[in-house]
Amino acid sequence: MIEIRDLTKVYRLNRKQMAESHTKNPNKTAVDHLSLTAKKGEIYGLLGPNGAGKTTTLRCISTIIKPTSGEIWVEGCEVGKEPEAVRNRIGFLTSDIKLDDQFDPDYMFRFFGRLHRVPEDVIARRREELFDYFGIREFAHKKIRELSTGMKQKAAIAVSLVHDPDVVIFDEPTNGLDIITARSVTDYLRKLRDEGKLVIISTHIMSEAQKLCDRIGVIIDGRKEAEGTLDEILARTGADDLEDAFFQIYAGRKEER
Amino acid sequence: MNGIRQIFCKEMARIFRDKKMVFSVFLLPVIVMVAILTIINNLAGQMQSDIESHRSIVWVQNEPESFRAFLEAAGLDCDMETVSSPEDNEKARAQILEGDADLLIEFPEDFDQEIAAFREGDKVPQVKTYYNPSEEYSSQAYQTISTGALEAYRQTLLAGRVGNADAVTVFTVNSDNDEMVIQDDEKASGQALGMMLPYFITILLFAGAMGIGTDMIAGEKERGTMASLLVAPVKRSSIVLGKVFALMTVSGISSIIYVGGMVACTPFMMDSMAGMEEALNLRLDPSQIVMLGLLLIALAFLYSAVVALVSVFARTTKEAGTYIMPAYMLVLVVGLLTMFRMGDGRAADYYIPFYNSAVALQTILSHEITLAQYAVTLGETLLLGGVLTVIIARAFNNEKIMAL
Numbered sequence: 085m086i087e088i089r090d091l092t093k094v095y096r097l098n099r100k101q102m103a104e105s106h107t108k109n110p111n112k113t114a115v116d117h118l119s120l121t122a123k124k125g126e127i128y129g130l131l132g133p134n135g136a137g138k139t140t141t142l143r144c145i146s147t148i149i150k151p152t153s154g155e156i157w158v159e160g161c162e163v164g165k166e167p168e169a170v171r172n173r174i175g176f177l178t179s180d181i182k183l184d185d186q187f188d189p190d191y192m193f194r195f196f197g198r199l200h201r202v203p204e205d206v207i208a209r210r211r212e213e214l215f216d217y218f219g220i221r222e223f224a225h226k227k228i229r230e231l232s233t234g235m236k237q238k239a240a241i242a243v244s245l246v247h248d249p250d251v252v253i254f255d256e257p258t259n260g261l262d263i264i265t266a267r268s269v270t271d272y273l274r275k276l277r278d279e280g281k282l283v284i285i286s287t288h289i290m291s292e293a294q295k296l297c298d299r300i301g302v303i304i305d306g307r308k309e310a311e312g313t314l315d316e317i318l319a320r321t322g323a324d325d326l327e328d329a330f331f332q333i334y335a336g337r338k339e340e341r
Numbered sequence: 342m343n344g345i346r347q348i349f350c351k352e353m354a355r356i357f358r359d360k361k362m363v364f365s366v367f368l369l370p371v372i373v374m375v376a377i378l379t380i381i382n383n384l385a386g387q388m389q390s391d392i393e394s395h396r397s398i399v400w401v402q403n404e405p406e407s408f409r410a411f412l413e414a415a416g417l418d419c420d421m422e423t424v425s426s427p428e429d430n431e432k433a434r435a436q437i438l439e440g441d442a443d444l445l446i447e448f449p450e451d452f453d454q455e456i457a458a459f460r461e462g463d464k465v466p467q468v469k470t471y472y473n474p475s476e477e478y479s480s481q482a483y484q485t486i487s488t489g490a491l492e493a494y495r496q497t498l499l500a501g502r503v504g505n506a507d508a509v510t511v512f513t514v515n516s517d518n519d520e521m522v523i524q525d526d527e528k529a530s531g532q533a534l535g536m537m538l539p540y541f542i543t544i545l546l547f548a549g550a551m552g553i554g555t556d557m558i559a560g561e562k563e564r565g566t567m568a569s570l571l572v573a574p575v576k577r578s579s580i581v582l583g584k585v586f587a588l589m590t591v592s593g594i595s596s597i598i599y600v601g602g603m604v605a606c607t608p609f610m611m612d613s614m615a616g617m618e619e620a621l622n623l624r625l626d627p628s629q630i631v632m633l634g635l636l637l638i639a640l641a642f643l644y645s646a647v648v649a650l651v652s653v654f655a656r657t658t659k660e661a662g663t664y665i666m667p668a669y670m671l672v673l674v675v676g677l678l679t680m681f682r683m684g685d686g687r688a689a690d691y692y693i694p695f696y697n698s699a700v701a702l703q704t705i706l707s708h709e710i711t712l713a714q715y716a717v718t719l720g721e722t723l724l725l726g727g728v729l730t731v732i733i734a735r736a737f738n739n740e741k742i743m744a745l
Contacts, residue, residue: 171572182565183569191354196569199573
């Protein structure tokens, strides 16, 4: 389970960033008092436009960056107090995190397995399973720099799951993938959910969120504006689909400001 | 420990699985260095033999008969031109200026008669020579003829005048003293290497860590691969130590290959070093080997930590390369300072970071270091490396520095 309590993340901008953002305020609030709970056996989707704070929230959960205030609990471990324990329980994937392109997927898989202290026989078994599922076997010994975007993404997904984590956090997992690869990724996320794992994804693709997520949190300007199942959100907004619902929520937020 | 080991193994694999990198990191510098030194040595040797084989062109004014006879008897082979007019004298000077002639010797008129008729109180005849120090041939002719042959010619004439030259010799210096050298053979052995080794070792250790180190940290940040390590369940300090130890190993191996390569190729590179065998022949006793080994490990740790520290604050390898240059210059200067250091040095030298290790390397080789001085140097080097490692680990926790 993941429980986020009153999470706030404020970035300090340098002069160049202030000039680029046309602001004189050196503080940029990326996430603003966000609270949410995601439970095992569900796919929770963070839905929002670019810059809404989805990725920042996921990075705070994965301990890559520290919250300015608030608490995040992952499977009973607080990210600030037990970062290594949190990292051992999650599989995290984002487009900013890349695999060393001098190695092949096979080496990277074994390397991260060992870093997670996974026994060698388990690594071999997981390798069989994941490489077969994502069709990595055929390029398992090719250097990552020689792989296509889709192949790299498949390899990165497999590597992030080497230790069979209870919590899977994927930031825009189908971004840049062709339709077939994207489908295999979403199918695997469903499989993980069905196995009782918690999957959190961020996305700005409405159709993906609508089809994939059991619950959705709509984030705009760092704040959670709506949360619930697809039906709950549609009922609340009176919209026919998630896209219309999102735009109603978005318009409401802009009117408030 | 698992994290440190895995990161270390990965970094080692990154280098040793890549044949191009192995070649460029370990072999290319040695090949380039040996090639450059060999070329320089060959060119210098060719120049020297060219100068030595050159037949000097010497203009002589008022040449006395005895001088020509003396030169022939002395076996000095040169082309003699006679200055028979003021125009010839001008011509000779112009040729020397242009490098077409090498030396002009002006004897006074009737030199032989003046010497023969010399009486006490008479004006001493003066022989004037002119040469061009900018020209190698001219300088060589000046050395051989003006300071060498003319001095011998003077001694010959003096002997002719007084009958026995020894009568006017006040003293000689070391004319039959075969035991003039008093030295400690142990200290003398490897004197040249003792002077050069600290310089080369400090530079090579740093240079070995520099190229790989910037890529290992700043490069990983730049490529986005560092973040994948930061989400793994290992302590930041384990990542740092794994990388620093890998850097230490690379810089250590590259230093051994560089030094070994240079020593192995010395006969090809420096055939002009004949007679310097004793100075190049380094003899080490077991205690020296242990002291050197421990200090080199500590030094590799410190330099690797410095390179890692600089790299962690850089966003790209290019930026890291720029930041690291001042540190490299510092190491170069420290190495140079030890090359020209005299005597045992001050006790305070062993407290100055970086400099102390270079001084200690030198004084270990010359048996001059005390155990206390060695302990201070080793302890300080390790402590400083440790402090830098802690700072790097803190920097790894800083999301702004890590560009996350």
